[in-house]
Amino acid sequence: MYSFEFEKPSTIADAVAALGAEDAQALGGGQTLIPTLKQRLAAPSALISLSGIAEMKGVCVNDDGSVSVGGATTHATVASEAAGSYPALAALAGQIGDPAVRNRGTIGGSIANNDPAACYPAGVLGSGATIITNTREIAADDFFEGMFSTALDEGEIITSVRFPVPQAASYQKFLQPASRFALVGVYLARFADGVRVAVTGASEDGVFRWTEAEQALTKEFRPDALMDLRINPANMIGDLHGSKDYRAHLVGVMTKRAVQACV
Template sequence: MHNFEFVRPTSVDEAVAALGAEEAQALSGGQTLLPTMKQRLAAPAVLVSLTGIAAMKGVSVAGGVMTIGGATPHAVVAREAKAQFPALAALAGNIGDPAVRNRGTIGGSIANNDPAACYPSAALATGATIVTNTREIAADDFFQGMFATALEEGEIITAVKLPIPQAANYQKFVQPASRFALTGVFLAKYPAGVRVAVTGASGDGVFRWTEAEEALSANFSAEAISGLSVEADGMIGDLHGTPEYRAHLVKVLTGRAVKAAG
């Protein structure tokens, strides 16, 4: 790991100012950035920690929307969301191991947009709003491909607003070594219809399975998707599973999520 300067601001304004330095990088939980630095694949000159910003921590609910500060660790989400959004709490409580859950943050996960991360599927399935220091971005516009998002240079995720669904469930087929999702499906049912978001499967990152959404909005049962299939084209293929296997998992996990949510 290269030498770097470490800055720990106590406000969003201070953090934004610090990120204006040359080769500065925001640090939230550091569960991806620090291992990358140790492998010398990244060498920021300045690390700007977001963990000292109290305004970016915590979970609250108002008007049917759960707002989670960008620097809130997974373990806190798992505990604080359990009563009003159990599907999200279960997702957070099954990320990595206890060390990861106590350090990793929702803002860091969404900003990194790993193609196998869990939180992006929850954000996309709920039609969440990603709040930054300068604007609000709809989840449908935020995720733009593998490790790609709508965030601009120096922009910080300060909070995530997730409309609480009538029913929801997250099904995760765990890759046992990494605890990432080999494939994961988050399903959320609202009065306006059903949203289904898939992670871990596509080479383009998290995506919505719109065919399943239409079928389930008309008939919220596992039988509604029995005649559907997911194209293997564009799916990830590696030593853990072929594209065809991941495409199959999408359908299987969606069916399980419907049964569990219903």
């Protein structure tokens, strides 16, 4: 790792101020960032840890029934604390990495990084969640801008994420056997006014909504509704672990299984 300063503010305001320094970078749980730093692929002047900010931690149910998750909340906390209020999201959090990673990794860190094979982007986009930062609210549909790219500005901090709770939802993850990220992960959420399907792991553009499937399932919520739908393999990731065709196929299978899990 290159040398950097470390700060651990206890308020959002202090964190924002610290991030104002040139080349300062926010540190969530560090489960992706620290390996990146070890490879010397990044050279921040300072890491501003968000783990000491109490107001950014925890899961709560809002008056309108939506669930808010603090940006510095670990996956393990979401897996346990959201189990009653939003079980599909809790289940997703419980499938990220491994237990030790889940004790450190945070939702804010994960979605700010927007790894194309990460689980949370599918859950956030599939739920139609709202990302709340120190300056504004961003709809999930506007937040994810392609592989490792988001709508966040320099120094902007995800303070929480607000999830509307669907009638039914399911995350189906097919493991990349080495990293255990998603080779393909599908998050399906059924709301009164329609179905949302978000896919991670599969596309070179990062997480995306499979709108054809959403339309078909909104019309008719059963596995067979997907029968004639095919994802175009052209934009899929093809690598050591699976061809483009295979990933396109898996999107269909995982979506079908998500429907089955919801009915």
